[in-house]
Amino acid sequence: MSLTPRVHDDGRSRLMAYDHGAHLATWELDGEPVLWLSEAAVLDGSHAIRGGVPICFPWFADGPDGEHSPSHGVVRTAVWRPATAQGEEIWAWELSHTDVVSAPGADQIPGPFHLRYAVRLSPSGAGRPVLHLELQAHNPGPSTYEVEVALHTYVAVGDVEQVQIEGLDTADYLDKVTGSRRRQEGPVRLTGETDRVYERSGPVRVQDHAGGRAVELSPRGAAQTVVWNPWAEQAATTSDLTDESWRRFVCVETAATKEQALTVTPGQTRTLGCSLSTHPVGR
Numbered sequence: 001m002s003l004t005p006r007v008h009d010d011g012r013s014r015l016m017a018y019d020h021g022a023h024l025a026t027w028e029l030d031g032e033p034v035l036w037l038s039e040a041a042v043l044d045g046s047h048a049i050r051g052g053v054p055i056c057f058p059w060f061a062d063g064p065d066g067e068h069s070p071s072h073g074v075v076r077t078a079v080w081r082p083a084t085a086q087g088e089e090i091w092a093w094e095l096s097h098t099d100v101v102s103a104p105g106a107d108q109i110p111g112p113f114h115l116r117y118a119v120r121l122s123p124s125g126a127g128r129p130v131l132h133l134e135l136q137a138h139n140p141g142p143s144t145y146e147v148e149v150a151l152h153t154y155v156a157v158g159d160v161e162q163v164q165i166e167g168l169d170t171a172d173y174l175d176k177v178t179g180s181r182r183r184q185e186g187p188v189r190l191t192g193e194t195d196r197v198y199e200r201s202g203p204v205r206v207q208d209h210a211g212g213r214a215v216e217l218s219p220r221g222a223a224q225t226v227v228w229n230p231w232a233e234q235a236a237t238t239s240d241l242t243d244e245s246w247r248r249f250v251c252v253e254t255a256a257t258k259e260q261a262l263t264v265t266p267g268q269t270r271t272l273g274c275s276l277s278t279h280p281v282g283r
């Protein structure tokens with residue numbers, strides 16, 4: 001059975017989203033994808049959707065201790081409840097710990113939570129729309145806990161080998177491919193499997209020379225930026241990626257993981273967000 005998408009089309013921006021994962025799956029601007037969605041994405045609710053913006057919560061990858069599962073937590077595969085959209089919001093959803101009690105990994109949730117996630121478009125000064133994503137994480141319980149959170153944004157590019165990512169120069173990062181800690185020199189260029197957690201929160205600009213466009217991501221409420229691309233060999237073993245499709249995206253993720261996880265005290269709401277806009281390449 002196929003999931004039913006929600007569709008918003010205002011003539012310039014076309015957005016498609018699913019209640020499964022509160023997952024914004026596509027953003028096309030003037031007919032061109034800004035967010036990438038895999039042609040082989042599983043859209044029957046049995047898996048996380050490969051592409052768009054998966055929401056990782058309350059842990060990232062295999063979690064703070066490396067022993068959490070499933071990957072990226074329990075909410076990207078949960079069915080979220082539609083919530084009332086406010087102001088310019090196109091869609092909003094909510095999800096609580098009580099909605100995922102029987103999900104795999106539920107026993108590893110650090111405490112009761114209530115999430116609200118909203119997708120909004122606003123015109124920018126230059127007349128180009130800006131996409132705003134915002135996740136609010138509320139702790140309704142009696143104890144303080146920590147959560148890892150990420151908006152795992154798949155940015156569509158013409159050819160990942162011709163991409164330069166600006167805004168991370170001099171940032172320290174953990175290279176998860178080699179396990180080493182390093183410092184970025186100049187813009188990020190991808191030349192192989194890339195999985196890095198940068199200790200910096202944007203703005204970050206993806207210069208997509210083959211695609212003739214730049215995409216800027218402006219994060220809020222998180223201290224880290226993750227850059228990920230599986231490259232050819234990893235992609236070949238990933239069932240929801242087709243041949244060569246790894247060239248068409250780079251994940252630039254607004255993230256709060258490990259030592260930078262978010263502490264949420266009783267009654268507190270932490271907000272993490274990201275705004276995306278397109279620009280002429282090279283400027």
Ligand SMILES: O=P(O)(O)OC[C@H]1O[C@H](O)[C@H](O)[C@@H](O)[C@@H]1O
Binds near residue numbers: 072
């Ligand atoms: O395949 P997924 O569970 O969606 O994860 C895809 C990727 O997400 C993040 O970028 C992590 O840093 C990677 O280690 C992981 O491989």
